Amino acid sequence: MATTHIPSIDPPSLPASIAVDEDCDGGDAPESAAAVNAASLTTTVWSPFGRPEVGWEIYAPRVAAEIGTTCAPSSRRFAASLARWQQGHGLRPSGVLDPATFQPMTTRWHLARPFVRTNAKGICPDAPPISSLATARPNESYSGKVIQLRPGALEAYRNMVTEARAAGVLRRPEVLTLFSGFRDPVADAERCARDNNCQGLVRTICSAHRTGLAMDVYIDAAPGFGPDSSNDDNRRAMARSPVFRWMVVNAGRFGFVNYAFEPWHWEWTGEPLLPGVPISSLPQAGSQPVAPPLAKP
Numbered sequence: 001m002a003t004t005h006i007p008s009i010d011p012p013s014l015p016a017s018i019a020v021d022e023d024c025d026g027g028d029a030p031e032s033a034a035a036v037n038a039a040s041l042t043t044t045v046w047s048p049f050g051r052p053e054v055g056w057e058i059y060a061p062r063v064a065a066e067i068g069t070t071c072a073p074s075s076r077r078f079a080a081s082l083a084r085w086q087q088g089h090g091l092r093p094s095g096v097l098d099p100a101t102f103q104p105m106t107t108r109w110h111l112a113r114p115f116v117r118t119n120a121k122g123i124c125p126d127a128p129p130i131s132s133l134a135t136a137r138p139n140e141s142y143s144g145k146v147i148q149l150r151p152g153a154l155e156a157y158r159n160m161v162t163e164a165r166a167a168g169v170l171r172r173p174e175v176l177t178l179f180s181g182f183r184d185p186v187a188d189a190e191r192c193a194r195d196n197n198c199q200g201l202v203r204t205i206c207s208a209h210r211t212g213l214a215m216d217v218y219i220d221a222a223p224g225f226g227p228d229s230s231n232d233d234n235r236r237a238m239a240r241s242p243v244f245r246w247m248v249v250n251a252g253r254f255g256f257v258n259y260a261f262e263p264w265h266w267e268w269t270g271e272p273l274l275p276g277v278p279i280s281s282l283p284q285a286g287s288q289p290v291a292p293p294l295a296k297p
């Protein structure tokens, strides 16, 4: 039972099949699609999460996993796989990654998170009793701070780390260590009042971290940035890392879903957010409005 996994609804990061020997130069995508993707990857100016960004390299690993290819974003195979995904989702099969394609794709990613589906109903899940939480080992903590999670989430995390290590993607000791887990909403409120700085409380009014199911893991950091900086250079460094590329394909097998804007933020879906509410009774993907994407998870 080491890898027991109760799947989230329609997990997006489990491509049905990826050919072992993909011909990345092949595929029946429109001629120009690969060239358009190659250019837009680093140049397009857009605001997919409410603030301006340049290019979509940060999201390329997730898009590739979603459309079921291991080929580069500039390849013909990538364009062909994207066209097939577009066709399957009622979109024009251009093979071009554009906002009209990325928006419904990110909606799927958001709705794969039970926490988002619960929030969409106007529900903020209660925090579990602190006494019910498990504590990560010191060598599992990025900075030595005490990290607590629900026991099932910690076990799933450990199983994933074991497999990531076996896959050779943990190139440095800090990779996949935890820098945040359960955040106690009561303690945050007290700190806010005491320090007269309620920024943390605003972030924590309904954070996924209150559930004991969400964790922030060290993926990578660009020079001068911490592992939770949403600076685009920092997120790009994460997107290029072997461990993130491995996780977007494999973390779903362990029950984890990711918040697309933050490569470090993962939520375990193996047990209900709310006591007595089975995961399957939450709204189906696509049936609910999406929470504001920049809402702090």
Ligand SMILES: [Zn+2]
Pocket (backbone or CB within 6 Å): 180, 209, 214, 215, 216, 264, 265, 266, 297
């Ligand atoms: Zn987080």
